[in-house]
Amino acid sequence: MNVLKDRLPQKGIFMIIGGAVSVTLFLIFFLPAGEKGESEAEHVVFPWEEETGEEEVSDSQIAFKQETFIVDIKGEVVNTGIYTVEEGERVQDAILKAGGFTGNANDKLINLAERCYDEMVIYVPSMDEEYENILSSSPAQTGLPSQQEGILINSASAEELTALPGIGPAKADAIINYRDENGPFKSGEELKEVPGIGEKTLENIVDKIIIR
Incomplete structure (x- = not known):
């Protein structure tokens, strides 16, 4: 019985020493790895960040x-x-x-x-x-505009357009509206896109207009 009592304190000391050694080993082998992992995580660059980081364009550049x-x-x-x-x-x-x-x-x-x-x-x-x-x-x-040279179709007023054969006030307004919405005419054929102007009308005016 006395021998058992003598061994109990020794067993407690060994347990304390073993615990300290375990903690020390944990700090040596696991803590640096954790810190390294955190450091690497801070420098992770995702693919989408890599692509957009260098190609980011400001609103002024997209003007x-x-x-x-x-x-x-x-x-x-x-x-x-x-x-x-x-x-x-x-x-x-x-x-x-x-x-x-x-x-x-x-x-x-x-x-x-x-x-x-x-x-x-x-x-x-x-x-x-x-x-x-x-x-x-x-x-x-x-x-x-000179009648010999022709009518500037991309800048003519409604009054000037009505000087063309077959173009009345309604068609003149339609030409101007189309021009304002779609920009300058690029060819005579594009005039057929204007409501009310067909192949026949275009034939009558194509040699009397200037597109530039």
């Missing part, structure tokens, strides 16, 4: 690329010269870029609502010039 045109503005404007205009801008916008009209400008002979196109010549006559003289000296200038 719509708008076409620009070069126009030549002459006559009674504050600053004559060559100007760049954006697609869809009107003659009025171009004239404002040139500083506006002078005090002697006759704006009654200019179609301010006409759309600008590349290589366009915008001539603003003076109050002293007569309509007939302007027609004979500058037939291709805006607002005053």
